[in-house]
Amino acid sequence: MGSTVKGSTDMSPSILGKHIRLVDRKWAIAVEQAIGNIIPGYLCSCREDERVLLEILSRCVPAQEMDYRPSVTVMKYQSKVYQNLRLPPSNFTTILSILDIDNPTVACFLIDQGRIEQRILMDSYENARRIMEKRAPPNCVATYLPNGTEMQNTNVFRCYTCRTQNPRYFVEDFAEQITRAEKDCNNIERQIQEVKEKLSETQKRVNQHQQTVTALDTTINEIKIKCGRLGKELRELQLIEAPNDSNINDCENELSEYDNRIEILQQRIKDQKSKAEMESTEYRQVLDDLTQARQRVMEKREQAEQCKTELQTCDALKENGQRAINELQKGLDDNQRKLEQHEATKKFIETKLHVQIENAQNLVKERPKEEIDVKAIRRSLDALLKFIETNKNVSHNVQQIQDRLEAVNEHLDTFGRVVDKQEKLIHKLFKAARHRGQQYKNLLESTAKLTSSCFSSFLESRNYTGEAIFDHQEGTLSLEITPRGDEVHKDTRSLSGGERSFSTVCFMLALWEVVEMPLRCLDEFDVFMDHVTRRTAMNLVLEVAREKKKQYIFLTPQDLSFLKITDDMRILRMPQPKRTLMQTNNDNDSD
Template sequence: MAKRAANGAVSEAESVHGSKRARHEQPHDSEDEHEEEEPRSTQPTLTQAQRDLAIGDDEAFEAKYRDQVRREIEEKGARRAQKTGEIAEYGIIEKIELVNFMCHARTTVQFGPQINFVIGHNGSGKSAVLSGIAIALGGRTASTGRGTGLKSFIKEGENAAEVAITLKNEGPDAYRPDIYGEAIRVSRRFTDKGSSSYAIKGAKDKFKKTISSKREELTNITDHMNLQVDNPVVVLTQDTSRQFLASSKPKDKYQFFLNGTSLTQLSDEYETILESLKKTETILQSKQTVVPDLKRQFTEAQGKYREAQAAQQQSQRVDDLEKELAWAHMKRKKIQMEALVTDHETGKKNVEKAQSHVDGAKNELKKAEDEINSVNQQEAEDDNAGSLEEQRRRIREDMKSKKDRLREAKSQMSEMNNALQQCNSAIKELTEKINVEEAKLQDDRRGLREKLNSDMERVSKQSKIEESNLSECQANIKNLSQLIQTKQTERREVIDSREKLREAITSVQHNIKRLEDSQRNAINRFGSNLHRALVDIDRHAWKGQKPLGPLGQYVDLKDGRWAELMRIYLGGLMASFAVTDARDREPLSKILQNHGNTQPNIIVAEVDLFDYSRGEPPAEVLTPLRILTVKHEWVIRLMINSAFIERTCLTRTRAEAQQLLDTVQGVNVVLSADLMRSQKYPDGGFFTSGMRKLRSEDRANWYFTATGSDEQIRIEREKLASLEEEYKSIEPRLNEIDTEGKAMSMKIRELQKSETNIRAKVFKLKDERARLNEQAEEEAPASVQGLQEARKEEEERKQSILDQFKAVAEREAVLNSELKPLVEKLDNIRKQAEQTERRNIENKRKLEPLLERRLMAVKKVEHYQKKLEDAMKDLEEAAQAEGIVVTEYDEWLREALTISQPIETDRTPESIDAEIEIIKKALRDRERRHGQSIEEIAQEVQSTQEALDKTRQELKSIKSFNKGLQLAMNLRLDTWHIFRRHISLRTKQQFSYYLGQRGYRGSIDFDHKSHTLDLRVITDEANPHAKDKDPKALSGGEKSFSTICLLMSLWEALGCPIRCLDEFDVFMDQVNRHIAMQTMVSTAKASDKKQYIIITPLDVSSNIAAGVRIHKMADPERGQTQLPYVAA
């Protein structure tokens, strides 16, 4: 148990060193700073008896645990020879950079993780390294022993200097590794003007970016890593080392011991707390003297209050009168309230009456508008004069073309008739000549000639019959072909009708499904599965506000007559959604697409409830905004921005739209119920175009529909049944057409076969006629033969003319047949135009009185609307006045009930108030005599009692707090002494152990009463009875070795990860120096997570130990920037 207590004491000592430093931050160095060590008390204030008792406890403790601690130290020393200490993961110095610092222009020193020797001749700047460490880590300039202010460290001839230290920052206990990384670079720059600044960087960004420039951050780093550069034991400078060796006194050594182990810091804090306790005791004593005075004041106030109670009875009368006064006011207020209630009821009746007049006027206006709309509708239906004229123009052009072609055909026929007459005359003349020549032939050839003529006549007749049959057959084939084409056209039309019916049936089926789905989830009118999509929208985490939509769920139509126009104009907008952050567009689009809504319309806009009234047309002009009921203000603004619903105007017809554009200033776009869009351009031009109707499958067909879902489904199912019935009737008709077409095709094939046979006969007859003609020519004499050939040519010419005449005659017949229906159609168009003109004249005649009637109705509506507004304003004022009075009455009633229960009184408030004033005047007279009112005296009693109670309570609380604080301080003082006792014992034993390494014996004598520390050393190891020596009697080497042993003993109790020692061997001989160095190196090598930086002007063997890094300083004037080092 004793061993564990000792070890616990050492651990506690190490932890205290780091935990207390943050409470005492050092001030920032400046140019003219002259820092000196303030004298400190060595221990908390105790009485002499307490000190003596503590000293006795120290001696008993030392006697009890001396041998145990000695054994632990020896065992630890034995273990050190066999192991190497762990490398510190953070808090040790990796590198120092000096720029224009003391004698260094630019020098960099790389340190090893454990043992570092910095060697060099005098003046080479070795001690500047330790000064740089202290300055860079925020130490006081005075602690370096090298100057009185920062500017004294600037190299001569320069105006600024900089010191930078790189600290290791690895492992789980690293300081903010996420920001700094594996190393921290602390750079301090100061100028000869007195300015000083820090730059703290991290290895995470390769020391490029300054993370902090605050002294507080440096303090946090040094506190976290337990770096104590102002502790003389941590950094023993050259001057301190020499002074300590040469002339340090026991009191100085004791103070050095306290400072090095941070006991002085704890002592100062405890002194401050004890001083506060003394001050608190003084405050308690001063407060205690106030209690009798407060008690006396309370007693006097009670006496005055008893004297004032005599006047209380008279003031009770005032209270009763004030109660009566309150209910007198209530009675008057009630009369006022009843009068205003009557006025309010009268206002309601006036509003009802005015509303009745307005409704009547609006009904008249509606009737007039309905009649006007009826006439306008008739005009719209008859507004086809342009199309009739176009038809008439096209028919006339067609007729003109056909008549021209007909005249050309008749001219050709006339020419052919003339040519035919000439052919007939020539044939007749040639025939007569042939007959004359043939008569001259001899009788013996007459019989052969007659037979030849008979055969020729027979062949000619037979040819004509077969050619006629061929023409008839060809005509029949042509007619049947035309009929087949007609049937094919009819068949295609029937098939097209069947396809259209099939599409219509599919569309109606989709509509029914959509309506049934909408009936289950009304929101699904605007998209597929929107009820599920909205659930996902509610669950999603949005960057901006939750998306709003679909917009159509917030919009209703007031007048169903505008439904079709609004579906076309706003249909796309009704299914839209709106987001306030552009980053929400993509996730919203994915949600909607996941539920079957392809290409959703998403609007990105901020919630801006701007004033749109300036953009609206006059009140009598309809706009989409005025015929819609929108239940969300932001939706109104979105529709204004997207569709201009506040400024787009509406009319029943295109004519009214044109009139509105001509007469109303500021109206530029008008939509009419006949689905026309009219626009006026800034330069005065107009443009009118038709609006495309919705497809039957478009969802927008179900927007703005007043009919209930059940009725719509019934209508759609009836439509579906009708379409299906019509679809069934098409198939028989298609079969009939196919049957007729097949029969015609068969007939054509038969006719084509007959045509082939007849054509063969015709060719055969032509061949026979040619043979007979050749025979006749051979038999005829030369003159007859020439005449016959001439006649044959004329006959062939005649036949050609007849063939041409026949073709032209057929073309003429076709043109006449085509011209006849055109004439009939032209006549019908003329009649329709005449009827339309007559109706237009009649409509204009009807429209004039209707427009006058509508104008009168509008004025009547405006008149009664003004009356209604005035009545509503009066009603509002009456209601407001009634509400104010009722509210006042209720408030007065609540207040009166807090005063008393209702009191019946016939007196006026004025008479009651007068009586109250008389009694109060008598009470004031009494107050003037006594100097205080009854309330003031009561208040004085209360305040003096509260002051007395408060003072007593405060005294009690402070006493209790002081008692607890004193107990805590006693406990802390005991702990402080226990801590000092442990440190003292371990330092003694450690010192004796290190002396034994040289063969010396010695001890440390602590006198905590006199605050002294004496070293006793016996150097004659051969003589066990040799007397110990005072340090002043030792040689230089012995004194230096003893000091090193003391310093190393104190290092054992030090929690700081670095130890710095400057010129420790200045007075040592080679033997003592060698042993001291071996001891320090072995101790340093075995120490866990500690770094040693030792400066010596003497050479150090490069093979002193593994892991020892030796830095040899060179003259700074050589201009080197990187120091070489030799690793042993």
């Protein structure tokens, strides 16, 4: 992907952050606040590199994460950094001065896009605010503090605080940052747990106060009823007429007894009133305590919401750290794979060298030990020269041999192209087969989950619980059913006849949910069911049939008078068989 720029060296696409180093670590958050959005981007020198890089990113980055894809910018290669820059006064420190950039093109890009030469850094918040509130220094775009706070004054003074507490790109130790984030998450989870415990304790106290208030209300009502009853008795006693008896002493004695009873009743009424007043005071006190407890509960809930917000922030930091770990792990895997390739190449070269050494040793061993006869060699050479002279004048059809050689080469090239096409086709077929196999596996798993969930929902119509377990590796299917108030049955043979029939109907309906058939039929599915189970199963089957708008046929010898006939349902009853007297007697004899 390298691209050549006229009059310069070759420049390959590169990520901007690779060429940037920070001189002083305390300005990491401030620099990320200023140019953090362009650090992860890529820089190219031609449109062809941009197109290839965008294709690679589209294959690597999922479609749902396209918003997080790094930017790609095309810029002409620069051999040196811009010289005539509009800089702030020399007593201010700029971002350009604290960055160590090893690529002049990257430095020029940051000057053009980030204006790093016009962004100054200051340690003191008071000095920065005092300077920027009056008027920004010449050629100054913004001022940054070490904690990331940004101050601007184009026409109106503005101050933006930074929410991040730790740097994202200029990090020395990722493991320490991840450990810190995990500790923060654990602390927040522990605080949430403590708040939940306090909230449960407060709720228990509120419930106790409510029970106390209810008991006091009941006591007050009882006292009022007693007071009414005593008042009624008092009025009845007052309306009693004097007896028409001549014995005055008896009347006086009876009157004195009534007086005593009235005094006792009045005393009891006073006691009850004082007791009611005392209990009403306790009731008001309980109500006050209940109101305070509710206020404390609301405060705890607000604290819990704050803790949840902090936990979400920590989760985001944890995800960022995990993403960085994944990138480092990916780089480690690439290096490991390259190392394995180099080791394999080394082993291959060593093996080849060993074979060549063995061949050389064999040649050395086969070398004759005696001295070579020069005369014999000269005789052999003369014989070869004579043979060459003899066959020199023999004519051969060279043109025919060359034509045949070209035809064979052309045929070989054609056959090679056919083989290449077939190999590409086979590769595509293997890829399509793997894709279809994965799709079929996903479809199989989703179908099994849908069948199991439908089976469970149909069983709940009679308060049953259960599930259908599919084992695609072993090719088995098992049903686990728990009737009401019973234990789990992993074998349907341990169920009663009605329970087994009802579970079979539920499983058949669950299978129908994933099988698209226009015609569906059930034969005598309610034979072994009791009346309640038959009614539930029939209503369930009819409800499913109305929802799916399919053609359903049900055969049953049972009575269907309990069903409500609708327009989309039709019942056909077969007539009773005609029996003769002889057949009836024979049936009775056989019985």
